[in-house]
Amino acid sequence: MTIERFSGAELLIKAxxxxxxxxxxxxxxxxxxxxxxxxxxxxxVSHLLVRHxxxxxxxxxxxxxATGKCGVVLAxxxxxxxxxxxxxxxxxxxxxxxxxxxGQVASNxxxxxxxxxxxxxxxxxxxxxxxxxxxxxxxxxxxxxKAFYLAETGRPGxxxxxxxxxxxxxxxxxxxxxxxxxxxxxxxxxxxxxTKQIKKAVEKITKAERLVxxxxxxxxxxxxxxxxxxxxERLNAPCTNTLMGLGGISGLxxxxxxxxxxxxxxxxxxxxxxxxxxxxxxxRFDDRVTNKVEKFCPNAKIIHVDIDPTSxxxxxxxxxxxVGLVDVVIDQITAELDAVxxxxxxDDFKEWWSEINKWRALNSFSYETSKDLIKPQQVIESIYKHxxxxxxICSDVGQHQMFAAQYYPFKKPRQWINSGGLGTMGFGFPAxxxxxxxxxxxxxxxxTGDGSIQMNIQEMSTCLQYNIPVVIVALNNRSLGxxxxxxxxxxxxxxxxxxxxxxxxxxxxxEAYGHVGMQINHPDELDSAMExxxxxxxxxxxxxxxxDEKEHVYPMQIRFGAVDEMWLKKGEKV
Amino acid sequence: xxxxxxxxxxxxxxxxxxxxxxxSQRAFNIESLCVAATDEPTLSRITISTFGDDKxxxxxxxxxxxxxxxxxxxxxxxxxxxxxxxxxxKVLAMNNKTRTEVxxxxxxxxxxxxxxxxxxxxxxxxxxxxxISSFIDVLNHETEIIEVVRSGTVGIAxxxxxxxx
Numbered sequence: 081m082t083i084e085r086f087s088g089a090e091l092l093i094k095a096x097x098x099x100x101x102x103x104x105x106x107x108x109x110x111x112x113x114x115x116x117x118x119x120x121x122x123x124x125v126s127h128l129l130v131r132h133x134x135x136x137x138x139x140x141x142x143x144x145x146a147t148g149k150c151g152v153v154l155a156x157x158x159x160x161x162x163x164x165x166x167x168x169x170x171x172x173x174x175x176x177x178x179x180x181x182x183g184q185v186a187s188n189x190x191x192x193x194x195x196x197x198x199x200x201x202x203x204x205x206x207x208x209x210x211x212x213x214x215x216x217x218x219x220x221x222x223x224x225x226k227a228f229y230l231a232e233t234g235r236p237g238x239x240x241x242x243x244x245x246x247x248x249x250x251x252x253x254x255x256x257x258x259x260x261x262x263x264x265x266x267x268x269x270x271x272x273x274x275t276k277q278i279k280k281a282v283e284k285i286t287k288a289e290r291l292v293x294x295x296x297x298x299x300x301x302x303x304x305x306x307x308x309x310x311x312x313e314r315l316n317a318p319c320t321n322t323l324m325g326l327g328g329i330s331g332l333x334x335x336x337x338x339x340x341x342x343x344x345x346x347x348x349x350x351x352x353x354x355x356x357x358x359x360x361x362x363x364r365f366d367d368r369v370t371n372k373v374e375k376f377c378p379n380a381k382i383i384h385v386d387i388d389p390t391s392x393x394x395x396x397x398x399x400x401x402x403v404g405l406v407d408v409v410i411d412q413i414t415a416e417l418d419a420v421x422x423x424x425x426x427d428d429f430k431e432w433w434s435e436i437n438k439w440r441a442l443n444s445f446s447y448e449t450s451k452d453l454i455k456p457q458q459v460i461e462s463i464y465k466h467x468x469x470x471x472x473i474c475s476d477v478g479q480h481q482m483f484a485a486q487y488y489p490f491k492k493p494r495q496w497i498n499s500g501g502l503g504t505m506g507f508g509f510p511a512x513x514x515x516x517x518x519x520x521x522x523x524x525x526x527x528t529g530d531g532s533i534q535m536n537i538q539e540m541s542t543c544l545q546y547n548i549p550v551v552i553v554a555l556n557n558r559s560l561g562x563x564x565x566x567x568x569x570x571x572x573x574x575x576x577x578x579x580x581x582x583x584x585x586x587x588x589x590x591e592a593y594g595h596v597g598m599q600i601n602h603p604d605e606l607d608s609a610m611e612x613x614x615x616x617x618x619x620x621x622x623x624x625x626x627x628d629e630k631e632h633v634y635p636m637q638i639r640f641g642a643v644d645e646m647w648l649k650k651g652e653k654v
Numbered sequence: 655x656x657x658x659x660x661x662x663x664x665x666x667x668x669x670x671x672x673x674x675x676x677x678s679q680r681a682f683n684i685e686s687l688c689v690a691a692t693d694e695p696t697l698s699r700i701t702i703s704t705f706g707d708d709k710x711x712x713x714x715x716x717x718x719x720x721x722x723x724x725x726x727x728x729x730x731x732x733x734x735x736x737x738x739x740x741x742x743x744k745v746l747a748m749n750n751k752t753r754t755e756v757x758x759x760x761x762x763x764x765x766x767x768x769x770x771x772x773x774x775x776x777x778x779x780x781x782x783x784x785x786i787s788s789f790i791d792v793l794n795h796e797t798e799i800i801e802v803v804r805s806g807t808v809g810i811a812x813x814x815x816x817x818x819x
Contacts, residue, residue: 205672206679210722213667230722265819266664266725390716393709 085253088217088243089114092181094256095224097124101152103143103517104128104181105136109156110196111183114248128517128546131538133160135510137167138536141176142474142511145497147518148303150177150231157183157245158196162203166504169207171238173501174324175301177231178238179224180204186246187215201242209237217247221258229262234269235388236301269387273404273412281359281383281400282416288357290432291317294340297324297500298362298386300493304407305329308361311410314417316428318436320348322363323485324500331489337436338445341369342637343482346444346646346654349637351436352377353644360384362406365396366501375642385409444635444648445486453628454603456480456555460487462606463525463553466614471523472497472515474550476508476532479561482633484527506535512550513539523551523614530556530580540593543620551613552622554586557629565632569647570639590622601626656685657711658730658737658809660817661700661718665691669723673700676721682706682714686739686806697725697819703783703807726817734812737782742768744801745793747775752797759796763789774800783807 086094092115096104104127108116119127130136133155140151155164161182171178182201185194201211210230214223220243227239246252285291293315299308305328312319312335319329320340329336338345340352352358358380363369365384370376373395384391384398385406392401402409447457460483463471473488475481475498490496497515499507512526526533533554543550555561563578587597596619600609606625613621635646638653648654663669670689677684685703692699704714711729718727730737747753747770756775760767765779779789786804793799811817 201668202671205675211668264722267722388720390713390720394713 083255085255087114087118087250087253088220088248089118091217091220091254091256092224092243092248093118093122093125095221095258096152097122098258098260099225099228100149101125104152104154105130105139105143105514106154106181107133107136107156107160109160109183111157111185111245112154112181112243112248114245114250115154115181115183115243127154128542130510130542132536133163134167134506135536135539135542137164137178137180138170138504138507138510139514139517140178141167141171141507142497142514143518144176144178144514145511146472146494146515148494150179150228151514152179152181154181155183156196157185157200158198160196161200162198165203165207168204168238168240170499170502170504170507172207172209174297174499175236176238177236179227179231180238180240182240182242184242184244187244188246190244201240204240207238208240209235211240211242213242214244214247217252218254218257220247220254221256225258225260225262226264229264230267234267270403271405271408273385273402273409277400277402278409278412278416281402282413282420282422284357284381284383284400285315285359285413286417286420286422289429290354290356291315291359291429292351292355292357293317293319293359293361294322294352294363295319295325295328295361296322296363298406299325299328302362302405302407303493304362304410305493307407307410307414309333311414314414314424316424316426317359318351318429318433320344320351322366322369322500323498325363326485326496327490327493330491332491337440339485340643341366342371343486343633343635346442346635346644346648347436347439349644349646350439352380353642354435355380358382360386361410362386364391364394367395369643370396371637371643371645372640377643442648442654444654449603450628451603454600454606454625456483456557456627456631457487458603458606459553459555459625459627460484460527462610463527464488465607466610467523467525471495471525472512472519474498474508474512474515474524474526476526476528477503477505478529478532479557479565479631479633480527480529480532480555483555505532508532509536509550509552510539512552513543513548516548516550517546526550526552528552528554529561530554530558530583531560537589540590540595540620544594547618549616549618549620552620553613554622554624555627556583556586556624557627557631558583559629561629562633568632586622586624590620595620595622597622597624599624599626655707656703656705656731658735658807659702659704659715659718660728660730660809661702661724662692662726662817662819663698663700663721664723664725665696665698666723669698670700672721672723673702673718676717677702680713680717682710686804688806688808694819699817701806701808725819728811728817730809730811733815735809736812737807737809738780739783739786739807740778740780740805741786741790742776742778742803743790743793743799744774744776746773746798746800748773755796756793759789759792765789
């Protein structure tokens with residue numbers, strides 16, 4: 081009996097199907113045409129054609145953030161690959177698993193400056209978890225299996241596989257052999273936290289008088305939201321989330337004290353600054369959280385749980401470092417609490433809560449409405465109302481991103497999708513498309529601005545081709561709002577290049593792409609227009625909302641200050 | 655503070671560039687770097703001489719460890735260890751006096767003259783960084799140095815402690 085042999089392109093698609101890949105997000109070109117031919121001749125894996133490779137990476141990324149499944153990107157050699165760079169970096173900064181299949185010129189041409197040749201492994205090296213130069217057709221399925229394993233385990237991240245054309249062509253064949261149970265001798269990420277450290281942590285937690293549980297994207301990635309909520313309730317502790325961690329505990333939960341950091345709530349930042357014990361779970365003390373590191377929470381002892389040892393004591397020193405999967409470590413902490421006889425008590429942290437409630441009463445997210453101008457905050461509240469708080473909110477980067485984070489309480493993890501680490505403008509729309517592909521029956525909203533949306537607006541064409549009816553809500557302030565805000569506050573009001581002069585007519589543009597366009601420019605119209613936008617189920621709706629261009633995002637940490645030194649509004653500090 | 659890191663990693667294409675890339679990307683210093691395959695041909699051993707305070711060193715060690723190709727990392731300077739570097743120095747040796755003097759210095763440092771030309775001597779010396787530096791200083795005082803090639807430091811822990819799979 082002869083063993084069936086396949087081309088590299090066929091092996092690749094077989095391997096993806098074997099790993100339950102549903103979608104490839106990509107764009108064809110010379111070096112990957114054999115892969116496109118193999119895709120054409122099967123139907124286990126679908127391909128979605130974008131209009132720009134960057135959008136393919138964000139689409140895969142959005143799909144992954146919503147589903148937890150590793151996204152797959154396919155791009156051709158040269159410009160196809162370099163166009164992926166921003167998307168790879170975005171995924172890397174937020175620890176999102178992604179496998180990028182990067183076409184390459186034939187092996188005998190590599191290094192000779194061939195047409196559409198770039199060293200994509202070299203270009204992407206600082207922004208990938210790992211990369212492979214696949215050099216033979218025989219090893220291809222195992223390289224794919226390794227790439228997925230690395231992308232999805234430990235601290236997840238993007239993995240690039242470089243595929244030279246000569247290992248994909250029909251006359252270079254091999255049998256399909258793939259070890260799904262991958263073992264890599266040099267890669268053994270920790271799972272459980274060290275028992276001694278868990279004991280130390282619990283000792284500190286049970287003795288704490290002013291405990292804060294500070295959680296990040298790790299809770300979302302590890303699907304640990306339920307465990308976190310149970311721990312928070314058991315300890316009756318206040319819990320704050322980073323921008324990446326929103327939804328880790330319900331935004332409506334009594335113990336949730338809001339997002340912390342640069343545009344966080346006063347109560348969250350005050351609680352951090354006054355805490356005696358901080359339990360950090362899957363968060364990395366980013367500079368947008370800490371403000372000036374030297375002034376960060378001087379009186380707190382820090383218990384830092386993270387899967388990545390490099391995150392621990394990188395910026396802020398941890399007193400009790402714990403390396404492990406955050407869901408596993410929460411279970412260990414809970415078990416240890418049981419073991420030391422800790423009993424939940426509603427009166428725990430009573431004094432601490434009364435202090436926190438005083439900060440809460442400042443109502444730091446309050447804002448003034450106007451008779452004639454739509455406030456951006458109002459728009460987010462209206463989206464919340466008309467989606468019953470159940471939508472996937474995919475945001476771009478800027479003021480609208482902060483407003484969405486502040487005014488849409490996320491009930492569940494994975495509901496809030498944004499580029500928190502890299503801050504990639506142009507991320508929101510393709511990410512929303514990836515989410516909608518995975519959840520066609522859910523409300524999927526791209527909250528964007530007149531700047532960000534134009535960085536990937538061409539994808540409206542993709543939405544028409546595959547019927548991806550997301551709702552785009554652009555908070556249109558005729559300027560680059562966050563840049564302008566900094567220029568107002570720090571650069572003497574000199575608005576250098578922060579205007580978007582000559583904006584297109586977004587309504588006509590949406591219509592030109594075959595979609596529905598709407599414009600709202602008066603507060604009285606907001607509710608009814610939003611209701612209408614969300615009642616249209618089978619078409620993409622672009623809602624262009626003309627908002628007050630002078631509005632700033634508050635509260636805002638004062639530069640080079642402590643975590644809790646903030647502007648409450650113009651001229652008012654706390 | 656000067657530190658010597660020993661790294662055991664997969665002998666794969668691209669593995670070295672990941673290490674070097676990491677150091678430049680994160681603004682860590684490299685004073686010298688030595689790399690070669692080990693007795694086990696699937697493994698490479700890198701010795702990096704670097705400097706930084708404890709916090710920086712902790713980050714370097716963790717970041718290097720995080721690279722997928724890396725199997726083990728050890729800070730040799732934490733424990734008793736042996737360091738060696740090899741240097742080849744080409745010097746002008748125009749007359750008898752200089753030749754005698756260069757030979758004498760080489761002998762004192764236990765170096766060897768490994769090549770002799772009409773007007774040049776090439777001297778080889780092994781030792782730790784300090785010894786090599788002072789050797790070069792002394793030679794420089796005596797004659798004109800034409801070329802210096804230093805290998806960078808390699809190192810190994812003393813006693814039974816070993817870096818292996």
